[in-house]
Amino acid sequence: MARVPAQVRRKQLVDAAFRVIGKEGFAAATTRRICAEAGASLAAFHYCFDSKEELLVELTRQTQAELTSRHAAEVEIGGSVAASVRATLRGYWETVEEDPNRESVLMALTQHALHEPALAGVAAQQYVEYHRVAQESLERIAAACDVSWTLPVEQVARMLVVVTDGVTLAWLVDGDRDAALTALDAFADGLARFAEPAH
Amino acid sequence: MARVPAQVRRKQLVDAAFRVIGKEGFAAATTRRICAEAGASLAAFHYCFDSKEELLVELTRQTQAELTSRHAAEVEIGGSVAASVRATLRGYWETVEEDPNRESVLMALTQHALHEPALAGVAAQQYVEYHRVAQESLERIAAACDVSWTLPVEQVARMLVVVTDGVTLAWLVDGDRDAALTALDAFADGLARFAEPAH
């Protein structure tokens, strides 16, 4: 087997875990399965990580970081508020379709974190981050379209996250892409009505 | 140990599994842990169920049945559309708060089902059922308030489910009850705007 620096090996293992969970579910992500996917040995695993838990924490952080970094990517904003919200939501959807497993993995990790004290903080922080990114998007929209939100912006941000999570969950279950996009657009219109011309 | 008819034992085991998953997560739901919670022996388990999987299927069905039966419970409808949608969503929220674990369990089961061919159908059907119940509620509202939906009702139904799922998921993670209720109300107002006076 190739000789690889520990830090590179770490990333290989994290990526392998991501693939395994996405393809076969959280329960399938045993140390052996992950190592096989990464083309590494068990010894390499425990050389790089003190425990499986440590791998999981790293995986959660990395997956979340990837997601929010894409969210932050620029989407064309301007014109009507509805169009801007729509573009934002569609931007999110692109990241989902780009790697359909990412959301599946994130849900599994969240689910796991709810009952694992060591991960609880990570999951909660993950959500704080989501809300922050959503809020930023909304503030950019308000500035670009010269409107203000009739509800506290944190509240609209939470609604945005609710929509993305809910739509994604439904899509994971029934795989109805068209319905997901339609719902996303309709919600965009709905949310846009919480904006009024800035005075 | 008490001598119990097999059918009663089945229900005891299903209920026990529900409690274990709710309290300690899906991974903790081993046959032994479930039996301990139910006060039964492993032999009793395999006398009642051919396999653990069978227990899981039964659990999914039962949990889902409980949920939808509560949904169908009457909520005061009438007055404005917004008030009716709000009452509907708040009715849902009551069932969540009544047993906070139910949603947690349902999410775990859904997550599990996504990667377990034997359960895949169950999860998908569960969602079909949700949409059906949501659609019924919307149609009752339309009739009671003498309005019609400006979007296909199946579409609004999906949005309703998206909202409940999304709000619930966020709440499971951060436990912010007030934010959940606020979001629910705001979404109710938003959804109500997809109604127009019947002509």
Place this chain on the structure above:
DNA sequence: AAGCGTCCGGGACAGTTGACCCAGAGCGGC
């Protein structure tokens, strides 16, 4: 070429898991 820290291979460990088995206890009907 020698030495040394970094990394890996294979094997082993104790613990846990789902599943199973069989002898026998309880209880209703004959």
Place this chain on the structure above:
DNA sequence: GCCGCTCTGGGTCAACTGTCCCGGACGCTT
């Protein structure tokens, strides 16, 4: 009483889990 069905106790099984260890291979520095 006895029979037969339903249920239970305790034990066993192979498979799998996360973790650990030790000897040795690599490749850089000197």
